[in-house]
Amino acid sequence: MGNEDLGAHYASSGDYSNAFKSYSRMREYCTTPKHIAEMSLKIMLVCINQQDWMNVQSQILKVQTNSSSLKPEERGAYETITFAIHGLAQMASGSYKDAAEQYLKVDATFLSADPVGGIDWKRSVLSANDIAVYGGLCALASMSRTELQTRVLSNATFGQFLELEPHIRRAIALFCSSKYSACLEILEQYRADYLLDVYLQPHVVELYWLIRSKSIVQYFIPFSCVTLDEMAGVFASTSGANTEDELIDMIQRGILDARVDLVNRVGLPLFPTLVRSLMVHLADMACPWLKAPDISVAQRAHFRPRLCADSGNDL
Numbered sequence: 001m002g003n004e005d006l007g008a009h010y011a012s013s014g015d016y017s018n019a020f021k022s023y024s025r026m027r028e029y030c031t032t033p034k035h036i037a038e039m040s041l042k043i044m045l046v047c048i049n050q051q052d053w054m055n056v057q058s059q060i061l062k063v064q065t066n067s068s069s070l071k072p073e074e075r076g077a078y079e080t081i082t083f084a085i086h087g088l089a090q091m092a093s094g095s096y097k098d099a100a101e102q103y104l105k106v107d108a109t110f111l112s113a114d115p116v117g118g119i120d121w122k123r124s125v126l127s128a129n130d131i132a133v134y135g136g137l138c139a140l141a142s143m144s145r146t147e148l149q150t151r152v153l154s155n156a157t158f159g160q161f162l163e164l165e166p167h168i169r170r171a172i173a174l175f176c177s178s179k180y181s182a183c184l185e186i187l188e189q190y191r192a193d194y195l196l197d198v199y200l201q202p203h204v205v206e207l208y209w210l211i212r213s214k215s216i217v218q219y220f221i222p223f224s225c226v227t228l229d230e231m232a233g234v235f236a237s238t239s240g241a242n243t244e245d246e247l248i249d250m251i252q253r254g255i256l257d258a259r260v261d262l263v264n265r266v267g268l269p270l271f272p273t274l275v276r277s278l279m280v281h282l283a284d285m286a287c288p289w290l291k292a293p294d295i296s297v298a299q300r301a302h303f304r305p306r307l308c309a310d311s312g313n314d315l
Contacts, residue, residue, distance in 0.1 A: 003022050003023065003025045003026045003029070004022075004023070004026055004042070006022040007019045007020075007022035007023040007026075007042065007046075010022055011045070011046055011049070016046050016049050016050045017050075019046045020043060020046050020047070020050075023039060023042045023043045023046065024043065026039045026042075027039060033066040033067070033068075033069035033070055034066075034070055034074065036062065036066045037062075037063050037066045037067055037070065037078055037117065038117040038118065040059045040062040040063045040066070041059070041063060041078075041081070041116065041117035041119060042117060042118070042119070043055075043059050044056055044059040044060065044063070044085060045119055045124060045125070047059060048085070048088070048125060051092070053089045053092045053093055056085065056088075056089045057086065057089050060082045060085060060086050060089070063078055063081075063082050064078075064079070064082055067079055067082070076107065076109065077109070077113060077114075077116050078116060078117075079107075080106055080107045080109055080110050080113065081110075081113075081116050081117075081121055083102050083103070083105040083106045083107075084102070084103070084106050084110060084121070084125075084126060084131060085121075085125065086102040087099045087100075087101075087102030087103040087106070087131070087134065087135065087138075088125070088126060088134070088199060090102055091134055091138055091199070091200075091203060092199065092202075092203075094203070094206070096138040096141050096142040096203075096207065096210070097138070097142035097143070099134070099135075099138045100135055100138040100139040100142055100143060103131055103134060103135030103138065103139075103158070104135060104139070104151060104152070104155060104157075104158050106131055106135075106157075106158075106161070107157065108157050108160045108161075110122075110128055110131070111128045111160060111161070126199070128161055128164055129161075129164045129165055130197075130199075131161050132158075132161040132162050132164050132165040132168055133165055133168060133194070133197075133200070134199070134200065135152075135158065135161065136152070136162065136165065136168035136169070136171070136172060137168070137187075137194075137200075137207050137211075138207070139151075139152050139172070140171065140172055140175060140207075140211050141207045141210035141211050141214070142210070145175070145176050145218070148172055148175065148176050149176050152172055153169070153172060153173060153176065167186050167189075167190065170186055171183045171186045171187055174186070175211075175215065178218065178219075180215035180216075180218065180219055180234065180235070181234045181235065181236075183211075183215065184211070184212060184215060184235070187208060187211065191204065191208065212235065213250055213255050213256075215235070216231075216235060216246075216247075216250065216256065217250075217255065217256055219231070219234065219235075220256065220258060228243050228244060228247075228260075231243050231247075244260060247260050248260060
């Protein structure tokens, strides 16, 4: 009890190093899994305030290990907190896909959860609105259109969080509907707010860039040729960068498989792997037919170069 009070005193005064030491000394007096889980949560909060995300993940593992021995009604509360904090830790380390996975696991009971381990996590660390924003942006930056549709928009549990931030749901829905310009426009309206968020601010530029670059890649897929002027209209840059420079940067990074014709001002997407796999599939289907005895020489000559030139099949 004395170590706990001393740790709380140090934490409230901003001396997180001594708070960590005081809470750690509670371990030898913890006699039940619940006591160990509560101690780990207190240490976890101190580590969050120190931005020590490696130690945060270590404490999460301890809580998850000990929560399995708790009563079912208590276990759910602890697991919900660990999922939310684990998502925050993964986002802080730049693992946006893993962060989205964790946020999607947070149960809807978090919306009305009581303090856990003596800590009101919604007031001290992150609220349900934060989970909706962080989870939505991380998912939008790292998940495919299919995953966004099935695992985010169709997720009844996470949908309750998205109801608190409807613009995030609209942005994801617009991206899934290939309305990239409207999606990016919505996100830009909230950029200033996100830059004031203590946890999100270091990742706003990276997340927005990932979402924008993914939108450009998806925009290219249906076309064999895209004019740069048209792209500039769809993906208006807020930083003043030229469309040509942005495309060239994406090509050099290996994000966009395309060529830029600066003379004719067009972008030419290249999808050799996709095209080749399609040609091989068509050739595998057509080759037995071309070898049939009732096929004329003229028919073989007509279809052979179209279907089998890139497949490697010897006809």
